[in-house]
Amino acid sequence: MTRQQAPxxxxxxxxxxxxxxxxxxxxxxxxxxxxxxxxxxxxxxxLRTAEELGYRRNPHAxxxxxxxxxxxxxxxxxxxxxxxxTIFEGIDQAGxxxxxxxxxxxxxxxxxxxxxxxxxxxxxxxxxxxxCDARTDDPLLQMLDERAVPYVLALRRSxxxxxxxxxxVHGGRLVAEHLMQLxxxxxxxxxxxxxxxTANDRVDGFRAALRAGGLNLSDDRVVRTGFDADAGRTxxxxxxxxxxxxxxxxxxxxxxxxxxxxxxxxxxLHVPDDIGVVGYNDTPLADSLPIPLSTVRSPVLDIxxxxxxxxxxxxxxxxxxxxxxxxxxxxxxTTRPR
Amino acid sequence: MTRQQAPxxxxxxxxxxxxxxxxxxxxxxxxxxxxxxxxxxxxxxxLRTAEELGYRRNPHAxxxxxxxxxxxxxxxxxxxxxxxxTIFEGIDQAGxxxxxxxxxxxxxxxxxxxxxxxxxxxxxxxxxxxxCDARTDDPLLQMLDERAVPYVLALRRSxxxxxxxxxxVHGGRLVAEHLMQLxxxxxxxxxxxxxxxTANDRVDGFRAALRAGGLNLSDDRVVRTGFDADAGRTxxxxxxxxxxxxxxxxxxxxxxxxxxxxxxxxxxLHVPDDIGVVGYNDTPLADSLPIPLSTVRSPVLDIxxxxxxxxxxxxxxxxxxxxxxxxxxxxxxTTRPR
DNA sequence: CTGAAAGCGCTTACAG
DNA sequence: CTGAAAGCGCTTACAG
Numbered sequence: 110m111t112r113q114q115a116p117x118x119x120x121x122x123x124x125x126x127x128x129x130x131x132x133x134x135x136x137x138x139x140x141x142x143x144x145x146x147x148x149x150x151x152x153x154x155x156l157r158t159a160e161e162l163g164y165r166r167n168p169h170a171x172x173x174x175x176x177x178x179x180x181x182x183x184x185x186x187x188x189x190x191x192x193x194x195t196i197f198e199g200i201d202q203a204g205x206x207x208x209x210x211x212x213x214x215x216x217x218x219x220x221x222x223x224x225x226x227x228x229x230x231x232x233x234x235x236x237x238x239x240x241c242d243a244r245t246d247d248p249l250l251q252m253l254d255e256r257a258v259p260y261v262l263a264l265r266r267s268x269x270x271x272x273x274x275x276x277x278v279h280g281g282r283l284v285a286e287h288l289m290q291l292x293x294x295x296x297x298x299x300x301x302x303x304x305x306x307t308a309n310d311r312v313d314g315f316r317a318a319l320r321a322g323g324l325n326l327s328d329d330r331v332v333r334t335g336f337d338a339d340a341g342r343t344x345x346x347x348x349x350x351x352x353x354x355x356x357x358x359x360x361x362x363x364x365x366x367x368x369x370x371x372x373x374x375x376x377x378l379h380v381p382d383d384i385g386v387v388g389y390n391d392t393p394l395a396d397s398l399p400i401p402l403s404t405v406r407s408p409v410l411d412i413x414x415x416x417x418x419x420x421x422x423x424x425x426x427x428x429x430x431x432x433x434x435x436x437x438x439x440x441x442x443t444t445r446p447r
Numbered sequence: 448m449t450r451q452q453a454p455x456x457x458x459x460x461x462x463x464x465x466x467x468x469x470x471x472x473x474x475x476x477x478x479x480x481x482x483x484x485x486x487x488x489x490x491x492x493x494l495r496t497a498e499e500l501g502y503r504r505n506p507h508a509x510x511x512x513x514x515x516x517x518x519x520x521x522x523x524x525x526x527x528x529x530x531x532x533t534i535f536e537g538i539d540q541a542g543x544x545x546x547x548x549x550x551x552x553x554x555x556x557x558x559x560x561x562x563x564x565x566x567x568x569x570x571x572x573x574x575x576x577x578x579c580d581a582r583t584d585d586p587l588l589q590m591l592d593e594r595a596v597p598y599v600l601a602l603r604r605s606x607x608x609x610x611x612x613x614x615x616v617h618g619g620r621l622v623a624e625h626l627m628q629l630x631x632x633x634x635x636x637x638x639x640x641x642x643x644x645t646a647n648d649r650v651d652g653f654r655a656a657l658r659a660g661g662l663n664l665s666d667d668r669v670v671r672t673g674f675d676a677d678a679g680r681t682x683x684x685x686x687x688x689x690x691x692x693x694x695x696x697x698x699x700x701x702x703x704x705x706x707x708x709x710x711x712x713x714x715x716l717h718v719p720d721d722i723g724v725v726g727y728n729d730t731p732l733a734d735s736l737p738i739p740l741s742t743v744r745s746p747v748l749d750i751x752x753x754x755x756x757x758x759x760x761x762x763x764x765x766x767x768x769x770x771x772x773x774x775x776x777x778x779x780x781t782t783r784p785r
Numbered sequence: 786c787t788g789a790a791a792g793c794g795c796t797t798a799c800a801g
Numbered sequence: 802c803t804g805a806a807a808g809c810g811c812t813t814a815c816a817g
């Protein structure tokens with residue numbers, strides 16, 4: 110059996126005995142206003158014929174005509190990262206509900222790669238972009254602004270650009286309050302890279318809450334590394350090299366926290382008895398580790414959904430103000446009362 | 448500043464003083480055979496003009512005309528799974544090199560969802576599909592066969608359909624040989640769901656190698672659960688409920704292995720002293736766990752790349768036989784000589 | 786309420 | 802080597 114010749118609007122029109130324009134109008138109207146375009150029995154006949162023939166509109170023809178592709182492009186640092194994969198899923202879900210399809214692509218937080226990926230997406234004629242890899246200072250965004258390309262941000266902020274975010278400052282604050290409440294007095298931070306607003310905001314919130322609680326986070330209690338397990342190991346090594354061990358470590362990412370856990374173990378420091386550890390993101394594994402990890406969870410699926418909605422509002426000239434979601438602290442076994 | 452009016456072939460043709468057909472032919476030829484379509488200085492002029500005007504072909508117009516979209520659809524069980532995200536990345540990379548773009552979507556291993564996702568992809572007029580969620584018995588694939596939709600499989604097999612796979616039987620064998628070599632004599636298996644060929648093949652290879660080594664894997668040493676950490680916990684509970692503890696556990700997935708690690712710990716069984724544990728996939732975290740996990744690694748990026756190549760060969764009527772990649776054992780701290 | 790026509794931006798036989 | 806023409810499958814003013 111060979112691939113069936115896909116029926117076109119013309120086929121449907123001929124079979125139903127009406128003009129293609131009528132079929133087009135009926136098929137593109139909601140159940141509510143179909144009556145505006147054809148008599149009830151004509152509508153019924155068209156619908157039935159399209160159904161029987163298995164008609165599907167050719168999106169390329171429609172795009173060509175309307176100059177709208179119903180396609181969006183999503184740029185993430187790494188799709189292998191659970192948080193980003195989930196944000197994409199949210200975008201994809203919300204998009205599908207409105208007839209949009211989404212392309213995703215990895216930027217690897219690399220300038221050249223980001224640039225190339227965005228150009229490819231634009232070549233594919235996406236209607237707009239969701240960028241999940243914004244930098245605090247970001248020339249790419251300026252370029253998009255100049256070219257008037259519709260886009261929104263997600264997760265990572267840049268200036269006061271519109272996007273769907275988690276309240277990372279609040280997240281950092283939750284961690285500090287949790288630690289203070291348990292009696293920790295000398296915490297340290299292993300933070301992600303400077304170009305990510307998320308890492309910065311978490312540290313800021315953490316520091317502010319500590320101060321409000323009468324504690325000071327000195328510079329030698331903060332180390333900036335990356336987002337992976339290796340960063341956690343390096344971070345612990347660095348902190349311990351600087352002097353006496355802190356009584357808790359806040360890693361701004363679960364992977365870094367897990368790396369830290371390993372490094373602490375090698376040095377004979379017991380968690381949570383000798384030292385507390387808190388991560389960020391609530392990675393699926395956090396719950397299932399031999400010592401379940403205390404961490405912070407943000408509603409990342411919702412962030413993805415909201416980002417798409419923002420973009421769609423942008424594309425249809427509706428208001429689309431920034432939205433911010435609130436994270437929650439998930440206390441588990443790597444912290445406990447002292 | 449408003450979005451620039453995108454230059455079309457017509458603009459380029461007018462500016463260069465030639466016909467659109469000439470521009471089209473020149474732009475669509477490789478550097479080698481451009482000379483077939485225009486004189487050298489004409490070619491040069493066209494290329495320069497297109498460059499200066501920032502011309503990009505409208506892919507929707509091209510698709511409409513050629514009935515080829517240069518789009519492929521990828522269906523994965525879950526993009527949140529590192530292995531699947533990496534396979535997608537391979538497909539996307541290899542596709543981009545040949546001018547293809549890829550859509551990904553989650554099937555969640557759910558029949559209705561898979562069906563719906565595939566239909567959406569087909570509505571978008573993808574040229575073909577890469578399916579990473581095939582089942583041992585799979586009605587969806589039969590449907591695609593009947594409709595003559597071009598597709599290839601990746602990772603999970605179904606019958607003898609063409610795809611890019613890892614030699615999972617070999618992977619299972621590697622685990623068994625590793626354990627026997629270290630002196631383990633009574634291993635158990637926590638296996639993924641029956642509908643996934645990967646889980647079945649790993650168990651088959653494991654069992655065969657054990658037998659070759661004079662060991663027998665009895666039925667009560669095998670428990671079938673799922674692919675996540677919870678499955679690992681449940682698996683351990685089930686195994687221990689059946690009688691004396693095994694001296695090793697092979698979980699066919701790292702997440703399950705990590706869940707197992709947690710459950711063993713709660714029961715006071717020390718890894719690797721009391722019991723060895725081996726996972727599968729070499730998840731990023733495996734290396735960084737407090738007790739680094741022994742596991743098996745398959746070249747999943749290559750599997751993704753190969754899957755795309757297979758599909759592209761299919762689409763262009765070139766031979767495209769199944770390809771199989773060989774996994775490697777990564778011994779770490781959850782197993783050791785007894 | 787329905788139809789006829791134009792045109793979106795390409796590619797590709799067909800001529801010359 | 803280059804051009805003129807047709808047509809892919811839609812949508813949308815414009816008529817009536």
